Amino acid sequence: MAHAPDTDVGLYRTVRLIRLFEERAVELVRSGDVVGGIHPYTGQEAIAAGVCAALRVDDVITSTHRGHGHVLAKGADPARVLAELAGRATGLNRGRGGSMHAADFGLGILGANAIVGANGAITAGAAWAARQEGGDRVAVSFFGDGAVNQGVLLEAMNLAALWRLPVLFVCENNGYATTLTVADAVAGTITGRGEAFGIPSVTVDGMDPRTVLDAAREAVDRARAGGGPSLVECLTYRFDAHHTWEHRARVRYRDDDEVRTGRERDPVVIQGARLTGEERERVDAEVRSTLDAAVAFALDSPHPDPAGALDHLYATGMRPRPGGGG
Amino acid sequence: MPWLSYRKALNRALGDELARDPAVFVLGEDVRVAVSNVTAGLFTRFGPDRVLDTPLSEQAFTGFATGAALSGRRPVIEFQIPALLYLAFEQIVDQAHKFSLMTGGQARVPVTYLVPGSGSKAGWAGQHSDHPYALFAHAGVKTVVPATPEDAYGLLTSAIRDDDPVVVFAPAAALEVRADLDHDGLAPVPLGVGRVHREGEDVTVVAVGHLVHDALAVAEELAGDVSVEVFDPRTVYPFDWDGLADSVARTGRLVVADDSNRTCGIAAEVLATAAERFDLLAPPVRVTRPDGTVVPFAPALDRAVQPDRARLAAAVRKAFEH
Ligand SMILES: Cc1ncc(C[n+]2csc(CCOP(=O)(O)OP(=O)(O)O)c2C)c(N)n1
Numbered sequence: 046m047a048h049a050p051d052t053d054v055g056l057y058r059t060v061r062l063i064r065l066f067e068e069r070a071v072e073l074v075r076s077g078d079v080v081g082g083i084h085p086y087t088g089q090e091a092i093a094a095g096v097c098a099a100l101r102v103d104d105v106i107t108s109t110h111r112g113h114g115h116v117l118a119k120g121a122d123p124a125r126v127l128a129e130l131a132g133r134a135t136g137l138n139r140g141r142g143g144s145m146h147a148a149d150f151g152l153g154i155l156g157a158n159a160i161v162g163a164n165g166a167i168t169a170g171a172a173w174a175a176r177q178e179g180g181d182r183v184a185v186s187f188f189g190d191g192a193v194n195q196g197v198l199l200e201a202m203n204l205a206a207l208w209r210l211p212v213l214f215v216c217e218n219n220g221y222a223t224t225l226t227v228a229d230a231v232a233g234t235i236t237g238r239g240e241a242f243g244i245p246s247v248t249v250d251g252m253d254p255r256t257v258l259d260a261a262r263e264a265v266d267r268a269r270a271g272g273g274p275s276l277v278e279c280l281t282y283r284f285d286a287h288h289t290w291e292h293r294a295r296v297r298y299r300d301d302d303e304v305r306t307g308r309e310r311d312p313v314v315i316q317g318a319r320l321t322g323e324e325r326e327r328v329d330a331e332v333r334s335t336l337d338a339a340v341a342f343a344l345d346s347p348h349p350d351p352a353g354a355l356d357h358l359y360a361t362g363m364r365p366r367p368g369g370g371g
Numbered sequence: 372m373p374w375l376s377y378r379k380a381l382n383r384a385l386g387d388e389l390a391r392d393p394a395v396f397v398l399g400e401d402v403r404v405a406v407s408n409v410t411a412g413l414f415t416r417f418g419p420d421r422v423l424d425t426p427l428s429e430q431a432f433t434g435f436a437t438g439a440a441l442s443g444r445r446p447v448i449e450f451q452i453p454a455l456l457y458l459a460f461e462q463i464v465d466q467a468h469k470f471s472l473m474t475g476g477q478a479r480v481p482v483t484y485l486v487p488g489s490g491s492k493a494g495w496a497g498q499h500s501d502h503p504y505a506l507f508a509h510a511g512v513k514t515v516v517p518a519t520p521e522d523a524y525g526l527l528t529s530a531i532r533d534d535d536p537v538v539v540f541a542p543a544a545a546l547e548v549r550a551d552l553d554h555d556g557l558a559p560v561p562l563g564v565g566r567v568h569r570e571g572e573d574v575t576v577v578a579v580g581h582l583v584h585d586a587l588a589v590a591e592e593l594a595g596d597v598s599v600e601v602f603d604p605r606t607v608y609p610f611d612w613d614g615l616a617d618s619v620a621r622t623g624r625l626v627v628a629d630d631s632n633r634t635c636g637i638a639a640e641v642l643a644t645a646a647e648r649f650d651l652l653a654p655p656v657r658v659t660r661p662d663g664t665v666v667p668f669a670p671a672l673d674r675a676v677q678p679d680r681a682r683l684a685a686a687v688r689k690a691f692e693h
Contacts, residue, residue: 105442139475148474155441156474163466166434173435174442177420184438197462200431207426357476358511360534363563363609365511369647 049118051098053319054328056254059094060312061332063114066123067285069336070113070130070144074289078344079130083144086114088252088284091312092217093118095257096185096277099265105153105171106185107164111217112157115187116147119154124339133346140349141357161222162188162195165214169201172210172274181269183211191222193231193238202274206242211268213261214239214276217251219283224298239276251279252310255319282307377548380520381409381487381541383557384527385447389417392445395531398423398432399449409487409541410449429455433462433484440480441470447483447531453501453540456486464510467536483530484538489516490580490630491677492543493670500666500673504540504579505631508608508640513537513562515606518583520550522605525560533562542630544581565611567618571600574624574687577615577641578603582628582678589684597691607637612644619645623652624690628678633659653693656686 049059067087073079086093089111097106097118108115116126121137129136130144137147148156155171158164168186175182192198193216205212216235220227227235239246245267249260257279264275284307286292317325355365375383388395397410403424405411414422425432429450436446450456456463463484470478490502507514513535517523523541530537568583569590576599578586583603590599602618604610619625625645627638638657645655658678666673 107438136475138473138477141475142473146473148477150441150474150477155438156470156478158466160461160465163434163461166431166462167438167441167466169431170435170438170440170444170446171442172438174439174444177444178442197430197434200426200428201434203426204428204431204435355472357474358472359513360471360476360479360481363513363535366612 049094049097051258053316054324056094056098056258057316057320057325058328058332059098059118060090060254060316061328062123062335063090063093063117064313065332065336066113066117066127069340070127071289073131073340080132081143082289083113083130084111084288085285086111088308089217089219089281090114091254091257091316092215092251092279092281095254096213096215096261098258099261100183100185103153104183104185105155105175106187107155107168107171108157108187109161109164109189110145110157110159111189112145112147116149116154116157120152121147121149121154123335124342127339127343128346131343132348133343134349135342135346162192162198164188165192165198165201168212169205169210172205172212173208176211181211183213183265183268185213185215187215187217189222190216190218190220190227190231190235193235199238202239202242202244205274206244209271209273212274213264213268214274216276216278217281218278219281221283221287221298223287224296235278236276244274244276246276246278248278248280251281252312252315254312254316282310284308373552373554374549375520375552375554377520377523377541378408378487378546380524380557381485381527382411384524385410386413386416388528388531389413389421394443395445395447396421396423397447397449398425398436400425400427400451402449407449407451407487409485429458430462433459434466436482437462437467437470437480440482441478445481445531447485450484450486452499453486453489453503454498456484456503463536463538464507464512468510468512471535479534480536481534482536483527484536485527485541486539487541487546488543489540490542490544491666491673493673494668496668497665502540502542502631504538504607505636507538508637509635511608513606514540514608515562516540516542516580517605518545518580518603520548521552521557522560522566524557526562526605528559529562532559537562540580542580548581548584560605562606563609563611564606565602565604565614568601568603569599571598571622573598573622574626574690575600575602575615575618575622576683576687577625577627579607579629579637582630585680585683586628589680589687593684593687597687599687616648619649619651623650625649625651625655626683626686626690627655627657628683629657629659630678631660632664633657633662653690656690658682658686
């Protein structure tokens with residue numbers, strides 16, 4: 046599976062794939078096949094598609110609790126991602142990571158990360174290591190608007206700017222950190238966070254894959270040329286709940302009008318409009334069959350052996366003492 | 372033979388590993404001019420790509436090390452004071468340590484966290500005197516507390532070569548310990564293997580870090596009355612349970628000296644494991660800091676909360692005379 050292509054058809058395919066993946070994943074949450082729920086990426090697909098289309102396979106990304114889109118756009122096999130969500134032995138992480146930790150090191154996916162903002166510092170280290178190796182690889186950190194209030198992310202921006210690291214900070218501003226609005230959380234501006242460290246920072250329409258791609262490409266080119274980090278704030282909208290438990294929790298923080306208006310600018314529709322009807326149908330059919338096969342693969346895959354629950358705890362293979370009791 | 376101090380042994384281990392493996396690099400606060408002396412000379416020898424002065428950004432540079440390690444490097448972070456580990460706890464325990472399992476074995480995070488000057492340094496008070504190794508052992512992060520110069524060299528070397536995150540606590544009270552050593556004889560010491568510093572027949576004293584030297588002094592003082600075996604686990608996690616079992620099988624009595632806090636400390640774990648596994652002739656005794664200690668400033672108060680030779684000797688007698 047290649048990383049996201051940068052053609053119009055390619056971008057459409059990526060956003061379509063992510064959308065359908067999330068829809069299928071939500072069905073599997075409802076059926077009980079995915080335990081623990083997911084943070085759906087629906088509505089934000091243009092960002093993963095656009096940014097990853099500006100990357101090479103050997104570039105690296107780190108991601109968040111809402112990471113399926115990034116991981117898929119970077120080229121991970123949807124069947125293995127879905128199997129991971131379902132906790133199967135064939136999953137990307139052998140069923141040890143689940144939705145919030147999906148990683149595929151062979152594709153430069155250093156892992157989704159469930160601690161908001163923590164991946165920013167990891168990305169800086171990965172970017173430094175890539176530069177030490179020579180070549181012009183870059184590292185991308187995806188994070189939400191909630192992360193811009195985390196000290197570790199701001200510390201990481203300082204390091205990246207100070208050491209001119211090839212990092213692209215991508216803020217997905219969907220207006221909410223769980224239920225808290227940006228206006229209630231962010232003093233100043235998000236680009237201001239970057240500017241404070243002398244990092245070139247722009248705000249773009251995060252619903253349009255091509256717009257995101259253009260901004261990402263400029264930043265990636267600068268990083269490859271030794272120009273240091275950039276911050277791209279992508280304005281977007283999360284179409285669904287923060288997490289699939291939200292419906293059960295019955296929390297209300299967005300009114301129906303807002304959600305309806307938000308959903309009007311749909312990246313799948315925006316990018317789809319650049320294709321002929323025939324092209325769209327071809328891609329849609331292809332993506333549908335990919336996901337049908339992925340669901341079948343995930344549900345047919347074996348569950349991991351409980352005897353190996355702590356396999357991989359230590360890279361050196363050290364075995365921990367058992368919990369006792371007998 | 373030439374004398375080697377503990378501090379210099381750490382310095383040599385860093386220099387040797389930097390020279391041996393180009394993936395190794397050192398980062399931390401003021402490491403270029405080597406304020407702690409542990410990194411002395413390394414910047415001149417290895418240059419700015421191998422010895423990095425960081426801003427005061429513990430969370431970022433600890434996470435940075437994880438990212439570099441995930442990308443094939445072997446970072447060694449020097450922490451200026453032990454309490455900084457609290458700032459970086461998330462990055463070590465929740466990130467670096469968990470990556471291997473959470474990725475299903477795709478990731479290795481060979482980061483070494485070196486803490487020279489851990490524990491009480493008279494006059495440094497509450498926020499500079501913690502010795503938080505039990506926290507890392509509890510979390511399952513490999514945790515090492517060397518007592519002697521040759522073990523400081525050997526364990527730091529092994530920590531750097533280990534494919535997992537390892538925290539190396541160099542107790543402040545051990546940094547000036549010197550040993551008459553053949554420098555060419557310095558070698559890696561495997562993690563998880565304890566060391567019997569002195570053989571004895573009546574009581575096994577498990578001592579962690581600099582307390583090994585106190586235990587040896589107490590053993591000497593009691594010699595004639597009580598024959599004390601001094602067991603140094605060297606690595607508190609993984610702990611050399613088999614080595615300790617052998618020792619206790621010989622002596623039948625157990626005392627633990629550990630200058631972390633009492634509740635959920637290493638001594639607590641040793642006593643619990645002893646209760647499960649060992650046949651003891653007398654109840655085991657521990658000498659630790661009090662529960663929840665915040666080290667008070669005045670030297671006499673600071674000393675009052677540390678395990679000392681008098682308390683250790685009393686503990687040994689208690690175990691022996693039971
Ligand atoms: C450091 C941290 N604090 C709190 C949480 C709990 N939490 C998980 S997601 C989330 C909201 C994150 O908001 P944002 O960064 O805007 O991303 P979004 O969910 O909108 O994609 C919170 C508070 C966490 N995982 N990590």
